[in-house]
Amino acid sequence: MTVADLPTPKLTAKDFKTDQEVRWCPGCGDYAILAAVQGFMPELGVARENIAIVSGIGCSSRFPYYMNTYGMHSIHGRAPAIATGLAVARQDLSVWVITGDGDALSIGGNHLIHALRRNVELKILLFNNQIYGLTKGQFSPTSEMGKITKSSPMGSLDAPFNPVSLALGAEATFVARTMDSDRKHLTSVLRAAAEHKGSALVEIYQNCNIFNDGAFDVLKDPETRDEFGIKLEHGQPIRWGGQGQHGIVRNERTGHLDVVDDVTDENAGRLLVHDVHADDPSVAFALSRLQDASLARTPFGVFRDVDRPAYGALVADQLQRAAETQGAGGTEDALASLIAGGDTWTVGA
Amino acid sequence: MAKQVQQLERVVIRFAGDSGDGMQLTGDRFTAETASFGNDLSTLPNFPAEIRAPAGTLPGVSSFQLHFADRDIMTPGDAPDVLVAMNPAALKANLKDLPKGALVIVNTDEFTKRNLAKVGWDANPLEDDTLDGWNVRRIPLTSLTVKAVEGLSITKKEAERAKNMYALGLLSWLYNRPTEGTVTFLERKFGRKPEILEANVAAFRAGHAYGETTEDFAVSYEVKPAPMPAGTYRNITGNLALAYGLVAAAQRSGLPLFLGAYPITPASDILHELSKHKRFGVTTFQAEDEIAGVGAALGASFGGALGVTTTSGPGVVLKGETIGLAVMQELPLVIVDVQRGGPSTGLPTKTEQADLLLAMFGRNGESPVAVVAPRSPSDCFDAAIEACRIALQFRTPVFLLSDGYLANGSEPWHLPDVATLPDLHVEFATEPNREDGAFWPYLRDPETLARPWAVPGTPGLEHRLGGIEKADGSGEISYDPANHDLMVRTRQAKIDGIARFIEPLEVDDPGRESGEGARVLVLGWGSTYGPIGAAVRRARREGHKVAQAHLRHLNPFPANTAEVLKGYDRVLVPEMNLGQLSLLLRAKYLVDVTPYNQVRGLPFRAVELAEVITGLVEEVEKADANEGALR
Numbered sequence: 001m002t003v004a005d006l007p008t009p010k011l012t013a014k015d016f017k018t019d020q021e022v023r024w025c026p027g028c029g030d031y032a033i034l035a036a037v038q039g040f041m042p043e044l045g046v047a048r049e050n051i052a053i054v055s056g057i058g059c060s061s062r063f064p065y066y067m068n069t070y071g072m073h074s075i076h077g078r079a080p081a082i083a084t085g086l087a088v089a090r091q092d093l094s095v096w097v098i099t100g101d102g103d104a105l106s107i108g109g110n111h112l113i114h115a116l117r118r119n120v121e122l123k124i125l126l127f128n129n130q131i132y133g134l135t136k137g138q139f140s141p142t143s144e145m146g147k148i149t150k151s152s153p154m155g156s157l158d159a160p161f162n163p164v165s166l167a168l169g170a171e172a173t174f175v176a177r178t179m180d181s182d183r184k185h186l187t188s189v190l191r192a193a194a195e196h197k198g199s200a201l202v203e204i205y206q207n208c209n210i211f212n213d214g215a216f217d218v219l220k221d222p223e224t225r226d227e228f229g230i231k232l233e234h235g236q237p238i239r240w241g242g243q244g245q246h247g248i249v250r251n252e253r254t255g256h257l258d259v260v261d262d263v264t265d266e267n268a269g270r271l272l273v274h275d276v277h278a279d280d281p282s283v284a285f286a287l288s289r290l291q292d293a294s295l296a297r298t299p300f301g302v303f304r305d306v307d308r309p310a311y312g313a314l315v316a317d318q319l320q321r322a323a324e325t326q327g328a329g330g331t332e333d334a335l336a337s338l339i340a341g342g343d344t345w346t347v348g349a
Numbered sequence: 350m351a352k353q354v355q356q357l358e359r360v361v362i363r364f365a366g367d368s369g370d371g372m373q374l375t376g377d378r379f380t381a382e383t384a385s386f387g388n389d390l391s392t393l394p395n396f397p398a399e400i401r402a403p404a405g406t407l408p409g410v411s412s413f414q415l416h417f418a419d420r421d422i423m424t425p426g427d428a429p430d431v432l433v434a435m436n437p438a439a440l441k442a443n444l445k446d447l448p449k450g451a452l453v454i455v456n457t458d459e460f461t462k463r464n465l466a467k468v469g470w471d472a473n474p475l476e477d478d479t480l481d482g483w484n485v486r487r488i489p490l491t492s493l494t495v496k497a498v499e500g501l502s503i504t505k506k507e508a509e510r511a512k513n514m515y516a517l518g519l520l521s522w523l524y525n526r527p528t529e530g531t532v533t534f535l536e537r538k539f540g541r542k543p544e545i546l547e548a549n550v551a552a553f554r555a556g557h558a559y560g561e562t563t564e565d566f567a568v569s570y571e572v573k574p575a576p577m578p579a580g581t582y583r584n585i586t587g588n589l590a591l592a593y594g595l596v597a598a599a600q601r602s603g604l605p606l607f608l609g610a611y612p613i614t615p616a617s618d619i620l621h622e623l624s625k626h627k628r629f630g631v632t633t634f635q636a637e638d639e640i641a642g643v644g645a646a647l648g649a650s651f652g653g654a655l656g657v658t659t660t661s662g663p664g665v666v667l668k669g670e671t672i673g674l675a676v677m678q679e680l681p682l683v684i685v686d687v688q689r690g691g692p693s694t695g696l697p698t699k700t701e702q703a704d705l706l707l708a709m710f711g712r713n714g715e716s717p718v719a720v721v722a723p724r725s726p727s728d729c730f731d732a733a734i735e736a737c738r739i740a741l742q743f744r745t746p747v748f749l750l751s752d753g754y755l756a757n758g759s760e761p762w763h764l765p766d767v768a769t770l771p772d773l774h775v776e777f778a779t780e781p782n783r784e785d786g787a788f789w790p791y792l793r794d795p796e797t798l799a800r801p802w803a804v805p806g807t808p809g810l811e812h813r814l815g816g817i818e819k820a821d822g823s824g825e826i827s828y829d830p831a832n833h834d835l836m837v838r839t840r841q842a843k844i845d846g847i848a849r850f851i852e853p854l855e856v857d858d859p860g861r862e863s864g865e866g867a868r869v870l871v872l873g874w875g876s877t878y879g880p881i882g883a884a885v886r887r888a889r890r891e892g893h894k895v896a897q898a899h900l901r902h903l904n905p906f907p908a909n910t911a912e913v914l915k916g917y918d919r920v921l922v923p924e925m926n927l928g929q930l931s932l933l934l935r936a937k938y939l940v941d942v943t944p945y946n947q948v949r950g951l952p953f954r955a956v957e958l959a960e961v962i963t964g965l966v967e968e969v970e971k972a973d974a975n976e977g978a979l980r
Contacts, residue, residue, distance in 0.1 A: 018813075020825070049808045054648070064813050065826065070805035072651060073815030074644075075674050081641035082671075085648025085656065086805075088632060089607050093652070093805050111644070114637040315632055322627035329629030335600055336767045338626065339593045339730070343530070344583045344764070345385050 011042040018068045024059060029180035029206035033127065034066055036186045041067075044194055046094045053096045054083040056103040058134050060127035060206070063098040077108025080115035080122065087121050088312045094194075097124040102132050105141040105161050112201075116172040118311040119198040125190075126163055126203045127180075131212035144293050149211075164288040164303055167201040168281045174200035175284065176302040180207060181220055185231075185300065192302050198310040218295055232287070232301030237271035239263060247271040248290075250283075257286045259297070276305040352561070353568045359418030360524065360572055361426030364516070365443050366435030368401050368411045371513040376413025378517055378534060382526035384584035384761055387574030388417040391879065393425035393952065394757045398614070398697040405459075405467045410442040419573040423725075423879035423886075425758065427954040433516055435459060435490070441468045449482040454519070456512065458491035486565050490515055497555035498548040507545060511552035518556025525571045528557065578763060585762040587726040587755030588615070591685065592622035594733025596629050599655050601734070602741055602773035605630045607649035609642040610659045614697045615753040616687040619659045639667035643684065647671055650680045651814070653777060653804035655737060659685040662704045663694065665711065672746050673712040676840065678814040679791070679800050681740035681747075684708075684718075685733075688752040690950045699950030700753035702875050703926035708748040709904055709933070715837045717844040719743070720903040722750040724878035727762035729755060732901065734771060741775050743847055744799045750903070752925075754952050755876045778803040778810055788812060791824040797850070798843035800824075845905050854907040856916075858896035859889075867894040869966050870917040872942070874900040874930055877923055877953055884958030891959075893966045903930070911938045918969050919943055923958055 016038040024030045041051070051069035055061035057076035064071030070093075074082050079097045087095040097115075104112050104126050115122055131149070132138040138151040142163065146155040167175045174196040178189040186204065193200035205216045218224045230240040238248040247263040249270050250256070260267065278284065284304040290297040327334065362379070366372045373394055383390050393414040402409030416426035431452045434440035436459035447453065460473055474480055475487055494512040495505065514535075521528050532550055539546035560566050599606035608631065610620045624633045632649075636642035643658040650656030658668065665686050675682040688704045690696025708720050719739045723732035729751055736749040778801035781788045788810040791800050803810040812824060820827035821835055860866045873881045878899050885897045898913060900906065914920055914934065920942040922931045928944040935942060945961050947953060 047808065049806055049811055052652075052805045064815070068811055070811055071813040072648075072678075073813065073817065075670050075816055078640060078644045078671065081636065081644030082648035082651075084641070085607060085609055085634065085645030085650075086652045087648075088634065088645070089605065089649035089654040090652040090805060110637055111641055114641065315634075319627045319630060319632065323630075326628045329596075329626065330600060332767050334629070335597055336764075338596065338629070339767070340581065340764055341583055341585075343381060343385065344581050345387060346581050347387065347577045347579050 011048065013038040013042065015048065016041045016068050018066055020065045022066050023062065025210050027209040028059070029129065029208070030060060030063070030127065032180045032183065033125070033186065033204055033206060034063065036183050037125075037190065038067070039183075040187050040190050043191065044094065050092060051094045051096070052083075052086060052090075053098060054079045054086065055098040056100075056108055058100040058103045058132075059208075060098055060100040061103060077103055077106070078111060079103070080108060080111040080120075080124065083122050084115055084118070084120045084311075088315050091121075091312050091316055095122050097122050099124065099126050100133070101126065101128040101130060101142040101163070102140045105163060105166070109141075113166070113170040116167055116170040116199050116201060119173055119308050120311040121198060121313070123193050123200045124202065126201060127206040128163060128203050129206045129208035129212055130160075130215050131208050133208050133211055137211040162288055162291065163201070163203045165285060168285045168288060168304060171281060172201050172304070173198045173306050173308045174302070175304045176201070177203045177205070177298075177300050179205045179216065179219065179300065189302065192305065196305055198308060216295065219298055228296050228298055230290070230297060230299040232274050232299050232303065234274055234276045234302065237268065237273050238287075239271060248287075257283075257290065259290075276302045278304075279306055352566070354525065355568050355570050357570045357572050358420065359416065359422065360431065360570065361414065361416045361429045362431040362433070362520065362524075363412055363414040363429035363443060363446075364433045365410055365412040365439035366513070367404050367438065368397060368399070368409045369404060370411070370435045371510070372411045372413050372435070375513045375517045376415060378531050379520060379526065380415055380584060380759060381530055381534070382521060382528065383415065383417045384582070385530055386527055387577070388572055389420060389422050389575035389577065389761060390415060390417040390584070390759075391422055391425045392416075392759045393754070395951070396698055405436055405438055405464045407438050407442050407468055410438050412439070412443065417572055419575050421575060421577075423882040424952065424955050427956045431520075433520065435512070435516070437464050437470060437474070438468045440474065441470070447483065451483055453480065453483045453485045454516070455485065455487055456490035456516075457487045458489045488519075488559075488565070493555065493559065494552045498551050501544055501548050501551070503544050503548055508548060511548045514549045514552040515556035515559075518553040518558075519560045521553075522557045522560030523566060523569050525569055528553070577761070581764045582761045583764060584759050585727050586618075586757055586759045587723065587729040587751055588618040588687070588757070589622055590727050590762065591723070591729035591733050591749070591751060592619045594730040595619075595623065595657055595683075595737065596626055596631060597730070597767065597770055598734045598737035598773055599631065600629065601770050602655060602737065602775055604653065604655040604741075604775065605632065606657065607646060607654040608633045608657050608659065609636050609645035609649070610634070611636050611639045611642045611664060613639070613661045613664050615689055615756040616659045616661045616664070616685065618756065619685065619687070639664040640671060643668040643671040643682070647675050647678075647680060647682055650675070650682055651678075651805070653802070655683070655741070656681065657683040657685065659687070661687050661689050662691050662707065665704060665707055669712050672718065673714065673716050674816045675746040676712070676716045676718060677816050677819070679744045679840075680802070680814075681744055683736050683740050683747050683749060685749045685751065687756045688750060690948075696950045698753065700876065700952065701925050701948060701950065702750070702752050702877070703929065703948065704750060705874075705903060705926065705929040706932070708750060715841060717841050718904065719745055719747040719844055719847055720750060721747060721901060722875040722903055723755060724875065724899055724901070726755050726758050726760050730762070730765070734773075735901065738771060738773050739847060741773055742799065742850070743797055743843060744802055745844065750875060752876045775802065777807070779807060781809055789822045789824060790814065791819050792822050793839075793843075798839065798846055847902075848905040848908045851902050851905075851907055853909040854898050854900065854913050856896050856898045856913055857885075860894055861896070865894070867896040868918040868969050869894075869921060869962065870896040870898060870913070870919070871921045871923065871962060872898050872900065872914075872930075872934075873923055874903055877925065880953035880955045880958055881923055883955035884953075884962055887955060887959035888962040888966065891963060893963055895962055895966055900930070903933075906937070911940075914938055914940045914942070919965055921945055921962060921965055923953060923961070925953070
């Protein structure tokens with residue numbers, strides 16, 4: 001038996017914990033997400049040292065300190081830009097971005113959409129609690145209109161972003177939504193995101209029990225969750241409600257998605273079948289628009305998962321192609337001929 | 350009968366025309382001909398920020414000035430000896446710079462009523478006494494060009510566009526420049542459009558022949574090659590040299606170069622140039638904004654690349670927060686600031702050196718960085734390597750302060766032997782650095798105070814960086830007051846300590862050795878080196894004793910700076926700002942200096958600087974005399 005035959009020590013959730021004291025408010029949804037990510041990371045099959053987690057600023061962005069991988073807690077909104085540089089320079093790494101609704105969609109909105117349209121190999125986990133937590137309770141870009149906060153005593157006038165719609169609008173190749181408290185679903189979505197080549201945006205509804213407690217209760221409460229939440233599954237007709245009595249059909253005339261509230265065995269055949277691999281993002285976008293301000297008809301799961309060349313791989317291809325067609329740099333001769341350019345003259349001794 | 354050839358030591362030519370007239374191309378070609386002939390030279394392109402300002406108007410004037418000589422020169426020249434004016438606007442905009450007696454070649458075809466009115470001339474200056482005292486040659490360049498390309502199947506407009514080549518041909522004859530290079534160049538440029546190529550070559554040759562045959566020019570001139578040290582030379586602009594310096598630094602460090610940048614004048618050419626060199630492992634990332642440009646560069650540095658961002662002043666302002674993060678994380682990062690006129694959008698295509706204090710202090714908190722500045726176009730190569738050396742060795746952001754004058758100006762460059770470029774090899778951390786097997790990312794090298802650079806992918810060294818204050822050594826988050834005080838001082842000490850790893854400030858003071866040294870020192874930084882050097886020479890030629898020193902390192906200053914400053918009665922500090930270096934010197938060394946400041950979007954004129962220097966020297970001597978009288 002050689003060393004190579006020895007089984008690689010299998011990592012566990014414990015291996016991804018650091019000795020840092022976790023400093024989120026007791027009861028914060030971030031704990032559940034951290035536990036799920038730590039529990040899921042060993043499944044990735046990637047060595048700890050090859051994982052890098054980059055975050056911006058906000059409660060969620062403390063995340064890298066609690067993960068025993070390489071990490072960077074950076075500056076407000078800029079994590080996707082910084083992570084882009086890292087992912088492009090280091091194709092061998094698995095790069096994750098942890099961000100919040102204020103971080104990703106307000107100050108960092110520009111970087112987010114550009115990382116998504118480029119399809120950089122980043123797994124972006126957007127913790128959405130619809131409030132500014134770290135700055136103590138102002139409305140965020142996902143807060144509902146009319147939200148009363150410290151900075152909006154008469155109600156917020158800003159129309160909110162729907163992060164899933166935004167990501168699909170930026171033509172992200174992977175977009176999903178999940179919930180902090182549903183560990184099984186969260187883990188399954190993380191797994192799908194990790195398997196995706198290119199940018200993956202995962203919106204995670206996360207409860208801020210200090211400034212916006214219960215924002216997602218209708219999606220968690222056993223009394224209402226089946227009525228409000230729609231679990232999307234690839235290849236399955238889109239149905240929800242306790243008995244699957246609600247469903248979606250596509251209006252043949254307008255192309256809109258219509259809700260059917262009395263799905264029966266007879267009309268079930270007309271229901272829209274969810275296709276995450278549809279190249280055209282318009283149905284996925286329409287699904288993201290089903291939701292209303294009360295969170296009624298909130299789809300969960302993977303909205304879109306399509307193949308498109310990833311940015312870093314394209315960059316690497318160009319570097320390789322240049323070396324193949326023009327000859328590799330890296331030698332003194334190559335450098336000397338570069339700096340000499342075409343037109344030189346020589347002065348004799 | 351062969352025409353007479355008269356020898357000259359040096360000539361300053363300015364080509365001026367409308368933005369669409371191809372004056373930059375004409376100037377570039379004349380420069381290339383001059384360079385291949387072996388003259389020393391220095392150029393100053395000057396163009397509007399608009400892509401095409403309204404044709405024929407004063408804001409639309411584009412010019413290119415070239416100074417060439419049979420000796421070592423340092424500036425593009427104070428005032429042109431020759432002005433080529435392609436239209437009334439070009440004449441009007443440049444006449445004020447032109448000393449009486451200078452040769453003025455005007456394209457008479459463009460002096461129409463309409464064009465004259467555009468620049469507010471009621472009468473034609475070619476027909477009244479406006480140009481009295483200048484040596485004017487009235488030549489219908491456009492119609493001569495059209496005639497020269499007759500028979501070619503091109504439009505009239507295309508024919509007229511070749512008039513810049515006609516002018517170039519004429520000037521090439523007048524100054525006995527070699528012409529083969531221009532023909533080869535045109536073949537390369539217009540190879541795919543044979544008719545256009547033919548027209549340009551015909552116009553160029555016709556211009557040359559016109560000089561030979563016309564009675565307008567009885568004499569042509571020759572400026573002999575300049576004696577230069579043996580070796581291979583090329584002509585180079587600052588932006589190009591800077592780009593090459595970055596490629597060379599990456600190669601000498603063994604690290605891939607990662608440029609994160611957003612287009613901005615006058616820095617964009619560095620992005621363009623580096624984009625061509627992927628075979629050298631150079632990745633260029635054209636980011637969505639300035640912030641993403643520097644962010645991606647920092648991310649790449651975290652991953653073990655040589656992270657660089659190139660920009661100009663307004664971009665630096667946007668990058669400030671990320672540079673602060675790099676200061677806190679103590680990662681290598683090179684920030685190239687090709688300075689331009691400010692504030693705000695300012696004068697995008699004009700030069701200035703007013704970002705020194707921005708580079709020094711333009712971040713929140715105590716946030717020290719190293720600052721390096723090139724002194725000439727070709728020096729941008731060495732300065733870029735030096736900036737990378739400091740960034741890599743000390744794990745710090747480094748500012749490289751070029752400017753618009755260096756960026757676009759050119760000069761001959763004695764090509765370096767690449768084998769002798771400095772070794773910038775970096776040792777990444779590979780092992781835990783604590784006895785208990787832990788890795789502390791902020792345990793420092795006692796010599797340099799640099800922290801270990803452990804890159805992702807290294808087993809056992811997993812760690813987290815961030816912008817929140819670090820505990821000394823372990824790098825954990827720390828709000829401990831004493832720790833913050835220690836870390837602020839340590840980061841400062843690290844930058845200050847770089848002074849022990851840089852060359853001392855060298856003073857050029859010819860009389861010093863024999864005890865006959867100067868009492869006035871002229872101290873500069875950056876692109877003012879040329880004008881200061883030329884001015885110092887002038888002053889010395891007039892018999893004045895004056896010393897010159899030029900700072901490459903602005904932060905930290907070289908270790909002997911105080912000693913140098915205190916060695917002179919007066920220190921003159923010329924800058925293209927309102928006294929930023931003066932402020933730093935006074936604050937740091939508690940010695941007075943004499944600022945001399947101009948912020949005109951143009952380099953200093955050596956003649957003016959020489960007057961200031963001479964005045965100061967005389968003042969010192971007069972003070973001596975008074976003191977003697979009192980005794």
